[in-house]
Amino acid sequence: MTAPHTDLLIVGAGPAGMAAAVTACSHGLSVRVVDDQPAPGGQIWRAIETVASTPRLARLGQAYRAGADRARAFRSCGAVYEPQSELWQIEPGFRAFLTRDGQARSVTADAVILATGAQERPVPFPGWTLPGVLTVGAAQILLKTASTVPERPVWIAGCGPLPLLYMTQLLAAGGQIAGFLDTTPRGRASAALRHLPAGLRRAGELAKGLAWSLALRRAGIPIIRHVTDLRAEGDGRVERLRYRTEDGREGEVTAEVLLVHEGLVPSIHVPLALGCTVEWHPAQHCYVPLLDGWGETSQANLFVAGDGAGIGGAEAAEPRGRLAALRVATRLGKLDAVRAERAAKTERAALARALALRPFLDTLYGPRAQVFAPADETLVCRCEEVTAGALRARAVEGRPGPNQLKAFTRAGMGPCQGRQCGYTMAHIVAAAQNRKVEEVGFFRIRPPLKPVTLGELACLDQREPAA
Amino acid sequence: MFRKLHNPGSATVTIYIDGCAVTAEAGESIAAVMLRQPTGWSRTTSISQSPRAPYCMMGVCFECLVAVDGKGSLQGCLTPVRDGMRVTRQQGRRSLSA
Numbered sequence: 417m418t419a420p421h422t423d424l425l426i427v428g429a430g431p432a433g434m435a436a437a438v439t440a441c442s443h444g445l446s447v448r449v450v451d452d453q454p455a456p457g458g459q460i461w462r463a464i465e466t467v468a469s470t471p472r473l474a475r476l477g478q479a480y481r482a483g484a485d486r487a488r489a490f491r492s493c494g495a496v497y498e499p500q501s502e503l504w505q506i507e508p509g510f511r512a513f514l515t516r517d518g519q520a521r522s523v524t525a526d527a528v529i530l531a532t533g534a535q536e537r538p539v540p541f542p543g544w545t546l547p548g549v550l551t552v553g554a555a556q557i558l559l560k561t562a563s564t565v566p567e568r569p570v571w572i573a574g575c576g577p578l579p580l581l582y583m584t585q586l587l588a589a590g591g592q593i594a595g596f597l598d599t600t601p602r603g604r605a606s607a608a609l610r611h612l613p614a615g616l617r618r619a620g621e622l623a624k625g626l627a628w629s630l631a632l633r634r635a636g637i638p639i640i641r642h643v644t645d646l647r648a649e650g651d652g653r654v655e656r657l658r659y660r661t662e663d664g665r666e667g668e669v670t671a672e673v674l675l676v677h678e679g680l681v682p683s684i685h686v687p688l689a690l691g692c693t694v695e696w697h698p699a700q701h702c703y704v705p706l707l708d709g710w711g712e713t714s715q716a717n718l719f720v721a722g723d724g725a726g727i728g729g730a731e732a733a734e735p736r737g738r739l740a741a742l743r744v745a746t747r748l749g750k751l752d753a754v755r756a757e758r759a760a761k762t763e764r765a766a767l768a769r770a771l772a773l774r775p776f777l778d779t780l781y782g783p784r785a786q787v788f789a790p791a792d793e794t795l796v797c798r799c800e801e802v803t804a805g806a807l808r809a810r811a812v813e814g815r816p817g818p819n820q821l822k823a824f825t826r827a828g829m830g831p832c833q834g835r836q837c838g839y840t841m842a843h844i845v846a847a848a849q850n851r852k853v854e855e856v857g858f859f860r861i862r863p864p865l866k867p868v869t870l871g872e873l874a875c876l877d878q879r880e881p882a883a
Numbered sequence: 884m885f886r887k888l889h890n891p892g893s894a895t896v897t898i899y900i901d902g903c904a905v906t907a908e909a910g911e912s913i914a915a916v917m918l919r920q921p922t923g924w925s926r927t928t929s930i931s932q933s934p935r936a937p938y939c940m941m942g943v944c945f946e947c948l949v950a951v952d953g954k955g956s957l958q959g960c961l962t963p964v965r966d967g968m969r970v971t972r973q974q975g976r977r978s979l980s981a
Contacts (some may be wrong), residue, residue, distance in 0.1 A: 561915065683943075
């Protein structure tokens with residue numbers, strides 16, 4: 417059993433969490449890192465420690481390989497690392513409640529860095545709940561952690577760097593692709609061009625993207641452009657797909673697995689539950705926590721680093737993690753403010769460089785309008801099985817916000833706690849009431865942040881001496 | 884639906900899904916193993932009993948809920964396999980005894 421108190425608690429062991437831990441430890445802070453995965457690396461470097469020693473490393477690319485050094489540095493930095501630990505509540509001050517191996521307990525810290533990353537933007541369409549529909553990210557996790565690929569040629573729908581990267585990795589692994597339903601709307605490339613000069617600072621990333629596209633073209637993969645509508649059909653599992661393009665072309669193909677991806681959104685459940693101010697990010701179509709230049713939220717000593725602060729990728733996550741750790745070190749008297757400022761300068765330059773391509777990518781791959789306006793029959797809330805039509809019908813009766821609509825329909829009340837339906841519901845409410853999406857707000861997030869059993873609650877604090 | 888690219892060799896373990904012995908690789912998640920089974924689904928929903936399968940593989944969709952060694956509603960994508968583990972597909976609402 418580790419000591420219940422540390423100077424700093426870091427939630428998440430991805431690029432931001434690991435970088436924050438290494439920096440905080442180097443300044444003499446005691447650090448605890450909790451993470452729900454079994455090994456460090458986050459989603460980008462999932463299973464890096466296992467894969468690094470196998471020939472499978474080669475097919476996953478250079479950016480993935482870089483994770484091996486980061487995991488090594490993290491393991492040896494001196495932080496208390498608790499994998500497979502689910503965080504389900506943080507009280508001000510701070511006391512965090514965790515479950516590990518079915519056992520709940522609480523730990524305390526003077527400062528908290530939330531490095532909980534992002535999730536893929538939910539993409540509701542008729543049939544998206546059928547077995548056989550997964551996200552591209554899910555398929556990439558299967559490839560990294562289980563060396564598992566679709567059995568037969570797979571259909572991929574969506575846009576963004578991740579589908580291109582996954583398709584290249586899948587081909588390198590010997591998998592087969594039936595076709596790519598590219599949902600990038602017409603005209604996006606020219607709209608994105610004005611952000612290109614700034615993005616040239618990241619020429620390497622641009623070249624990588626071009627190389628992926630070229631590899632797919634060389635492999636002769638059918639690409640259907642400007643897909644607007646998608647439907648998966650089948651009896652208890654995906655059997656076929658129907659699609660429609662911007663110019664009205666329709667198609668039907670047989671399919672066993674469909675992978676979808678329309679970008680990422682920061683995970684904001686913890687900051688919201690803690691009352692942190694969030695603001696709407698118009699270019700990324702999501703909420704981001706309001707942060708100062710160190711990553712501190714509107715709540716003192718509570719920081720957000722990594723993609724949770726706004727989507728920026730691993731190379732932005734690391735400087736963000738280090739900036740937050742520097743600030744915590746200063747607050748707790750381990751680092752004087754002048755030295756912290758000097759170190760921060762380097763980190764802010766690295767962050768600006770890492771984010772230089774973002775406006776280009778956000779414009780090119782921003783979600784198409786249909787993502788937020790699914791057909792009436794579409795299940796919006798996967799858990800409670802509430803359709804878009806049912807939500808629309810209630811949304812016009814007395815101008816309810818997302819929280820009232822949740823009470824009326826149960827949408828958002830299931831085990832995922834609105835992680836899959838939150839943004840869709842907000843957009844449906846906004847459209848039905850002719851308001852801006854940022855005006856209708858989001859679900860109120862309350863603990864527990866993950867489902868907890870009565871047994872876990874009952875065994876809580878068993879080991880603590882009676883007050 | 885999915886297939887494994889390599890033979891896990893000495894890392895092979897056996898788990899039981901609804902009583903059927905299935906081989907897996909030590910350390911991979913229950914959800915990954917379930918996606919390789921010919922039965923395409925891993926749970927049925929509590930409202931309409933429709934079949935569902937793992938969707939996000941990173942702990943945010945809760946579609947991969949399974950019972951493991953009698954303990955219900957565990958996220959299969961966050962639970963690594965262990966030799967001899969007994970996994971039950973969760974059908975409909977979780978029962979009070981599980």
